[in-house]
Amino acid sequence: MKREPLAFRYANALYDLAKERGQLEPIGEELQVVKDVFEETNLLDEVFRHPSITSENKKALLKESFQNKVSSEVMNLLFLLIDKKRIEYVASIADEYKRLSYESSGVAEATVYTAKALTEDEKQAIANTFAKQTNKGRLLIDEVTDPEILGGFKIRVGDRVYDASVANQLQRIHKRMMYGNVSR
Template sequence: MRRHPVGFRYASALFEHAQENYLLDSIEQELSDVSQVFQATNLLDEVFNHPKMTSEEKKKIVRESFSSKVSDVVVNLLLLLIDNRRESVFFSIVEDYKKLANEAKGIAEATVYTAKALSDDEKEAVAQVFSIKTGKQKLLINNIVDKEIIGGLKVRVGDSVYDGTVASQLERIQKRMIYGNVSR
């Protein structure tokens, strides 16, 4: 997923503030909570995009809904987005903030494609092996079952892909048979 340039600037500023004040985890949780509320209520899509909704009405809704539940930093972010008519980038800010916070904590997200769902123990084993390969302290595993995979697994961490599927091994064998076993 490509990052939104404006959303990334907001996320970076929020991240710097949170890091300076030792609030990385709490801000991340609050952004996640607000995001869940927005998704559950369609507040951003339906209410805030209504043509008759004024900025002051939006701010009032935000203050009433979130002031007692999240920190002033997150409420002020929402109010700033309303002032700058940037409410639509909120979800991008949340995603970019998560990535920045995870990077700072040495955590990466990994997508693991397998023929069958991995057990918790298997996920942990994959996380241990690939955290060493990627130089991360911890990997968060998202397992996707892909029936096209005959066996083995394919792991995507950021821009890197580790393909240990049976299909890719068969493809390499086929190429060796066609072109010979040429070492370079």
């Protein structure tokens, strides 16, 4: 996932404030709620980018929508984004905040691609093995079923991909057969 420098600055400032106040997790959850609402309702395209809607109307809509759902810190961030005409960064800020939170607690997200669904024991074994390989305390597994894998699995942790799939092994055998085993 590409990092957005501006979103990182806002997320970092909010993260520092949340850490100082002991509210890392609640604020992270609130940001995720805001992100989900923006993505599910298409508010960004229909309302917040519309040139005839004033900043005050946008703030009133945010206050009405999130008044009892988010803290004053998150609401102030939203108001600041409206004032600076940067509300389109909400999703990126939520993602960067989550990344900062995970990084500080030694957690990483991983996507595992398999031909069939994994059991909980298999998920746990993969999480434990790759947490050690990536020097993380814990790995959160997101599972994707992909019949083209044939067997085995492929896992993506951040920018790294580990491919232990049958499809990949067959592809390597095919290349060796076509071009020979060229190792110098």
